[in-house]
Amino acid sequence: MKKLMMALAVPALLAGCSDKKTPKTGDSEGLAGLFWQQSANVISVRTFDDQPIKNAQILIGDALNSPFSGNFLTTDANGQVEIPAGWNTGMAVTVQAPGFIRSTYMNQEPGALTFKLRPSVTTTQYEVKGVTSGLPVQDKDGYVDFGLVMPAFSKMALLSFDINNVISPQSDRIEAMGQDIDVPANISLPRQSEKYALFTITLDKPNYRIYYGNTGVNRVFAARGRFPFKSTVDALRGGAEFYELINSFTINGGAVRDIDVKSGSTRLDMPTRELNFNAKQDVMAPAFRSDEMFIAVGVANQSGYLIPTDVKKIENGKKLGLNTLPGSEPMVLGVLKKTSEMKSGGDRMSATLLPFAAGVAPKMLPLIPDPSLQSGEILMPKFNTIDGVSPIATYSVLSKEEEVVQGSAKVKVLNPQWEVYAQNWLERMKLPQWPNDSVPAGKKRWEVNFVGSQTATTAPVGPQMIESATHVTHSSVSF
Known part of the structure; x- marks a missing residue:
């Protein structure tokens, strides 16, 4: 039964x-508005309902003071911080705040950006x-x-x-x-x-x-x-x-x-x-x-x-x-x-x-092997796209298995800890070293998603890439 x-x-x-989250009413809200340009020299961090997040921390680059000094920033009461002068080329940008999921956006060019963070479960x-x-x-x-x-x-x-x-x-x-x-x-x-x-x-x-x-x-x-x-x-x-x-x-x-x-x-x-x-x-x-x-x-x-x-x-x-x-x-x-x-x-x-396209079978990306972990890097499965589908993004999520109480019983759930967005399909990925970070104890899972599109050849880095997505192939590794 x-x-x-x-x-x-x-x-x-x-x-x-x-x-x-709060239900959205169209593409101008919710995911489509997560990431857009603002005034010339300010990074803004905000909630999904557009409230500023003060004391959010931002790491630009691979690690504290790498590749330049002063790359670890904290937002003010308005959820803003000035862009450092040392940022002059594309780098990973990682954002974290208490009560929210840490997010990394790969290969970001210097400029005024707004990030909206998803609340932690x-x-x-x-x-x-x-x-x-x-x-x-x-x-x-x-x-x-x-x-x-x-x-x-x-x-x-x-x-x-x-x-x-x-x-x-x-x-x-x-x-x-x-x-x-x-x-x-x-x-x-x-x-x-x-x-x-x-x-x-x-x-x-x-x-x-x-x-x-x-x-x-x-x-x-x-x-x-x-x-x-x-x-x-x-x-x-x-x-x-x-x-x-x-x-x-x-x-x-x-x-x-x-x-x-x-x-x-x-x-x-x-x-x-x-x-x-x-x-x-x-x-x-x-x-x-x-x-x-x-x-x-x-x-x-x-x-x-x-x-x-x-x-x-x-x-x-x-x-x-x-x-x-x-x-x-x-x-x-x-x-x-x-x-x-x-x-x-x-x-x-x-x-x-x-x-629906009457009489036309959908084209499917192939099923892919699981990713693997090696020397601090995530090695992605390699595969070829199919005719008519452009590789627009890679989306990865690190989750921790946690035990919660539902009713009178205890249930294990996957709680997202870190999400990573990148353009195109990555072959390997190394996370930035967050200052004073420690690996969470217990069972964890890395999920990888290769996102393709029949309607677009590129997409902005971030959750709004889903608006252009028509295809995805997914696998994961637990450790």
């Missing part, structure tokens, strides 16, 4: 990970819980109706993926046929009964719960879906993996809400009938290796955030229709993975996000 419930989360899994977890309504439950109709509640996603989902944002690591226990069944906490199952062989099985878990690592305004998406009960249970009992049953699951609609998370627990009841995914678009699978699999996700844009409208596993060179949202520009997210890593939970993937 756990595998069955994991299958409910596949559409969101392939749509990515959430941005936990806290070890305190903020709960959002409630019920879903509007599911078309009919007892003994052969289908299980479910609500799947998750943070809404942005295009940054192509670059950072956390399965815990999609299928909750926490479970709520229900009883069926005298047995305890653990159901992921972010799934809502209104009371319903279905026949299986000679038995009537009742499922009853109306409440969902999800967690955020920060306070503030967040956008939530609730999907309305269903799957055939008997055939799905038979397949799982026969040893099938959840990803092999993707095409049996449908998403028919849903709803979005914004919620201001302020306290330890906030209630949010979610409707599921405000959006109906009742238009169809065909998508064709590309050619891929026999040990790989291709999954296509219909995607709709809701005020700058992406929500999944359907998901299908498509065989090599075949075509299938996806549910889409009428009145919204239909897009398709194509995901290529190793079949074996779907089962093991590996994060290696290649993805593309583009408007």
Whole structure:
């Protein structure tokens, strides 16, 4: 049953990970405004809601006083500091402030720049819980109706993926046929009964719960879906993996809400009938290796955030229709993975996000080996791009595994510590030496993302590069 419930989360899994910040309304806000020129001789450091960050520290170059003296700066009460005279060529710029993720921008030319920092994820977890309504439950109709509640996603989902944002690591226990069944906490199952062989099985878990690592305004998406009960249970009992049953699951609609998370627990009841995914678009699978699999996700844009409208596993060179949202520009997210890593939970993937092109298979960047660590450097996997896709950026994230409390249980999460942005695709990378820094204890992970574009040949260094991205291939190394 756990595998069955994991299958409910596949559409969101392939749509990515959430941005936990104030919802944006267009390209002029949020990620697109993270980095721009200001007055001639000042560096500014600000929050996402455009407030100055005082006492932020800035390192220009490789290490303290290298390659020039006076390269370690601190912002004033206005979040600003004058550019040092010794900065006269392209260098790495690293910015850090308490409560924010350290960020490095490679090969920055001297000039007036503004950096906006992402807040760090806290070890305190903020709960959002409630019920879903509007599911078309009919007892003994052969289908299980479910609500799947998750943070809404942005295009940054192509670059950072956390399965815990999609299928909750926490479970709520229900009883069926005298047995305890653990159901992921972010799934809502209104009371319903279905026949299986000679038995009537009742499922009853109306409440969902999800967690955020920060306070503030967040956008939530609730999907309305269903799957055939008997055939799905038979397949799982026969040893099938959840990803092999993707095409049996449908998403028919849903709803979005914004919620201001302020306290330890906030209630949010979610409707599921405000959006109906009742238009169809065909998508064709590309050619891929026999040990790989291709999954296509219909995607709709809701005020700058992406929500999944359907998901299908498509065989090599075949075509299938996806549910889409009428009145919204239909897009398709194509995901290529190793079949074996779907089962093991590996994060290696290649993805593309583009408007639907009828009868045209999406081009996919190849799956890449993991990076490696050698003598203080990160050695990147080498590979070639594909026709029509320009290599525009490399985005890397160092995260630390931490234990947090969600409900009554302890959960391990990856907490980003340092993110690095660079133009083009790097072959190797060495981090600047932050003054008086120490390596965090415990398990860590370096994730690398090679970003490509069918619509641009270059992109500015920084989070706004995602606006030009159409392709990404991702791998990681844990140590």
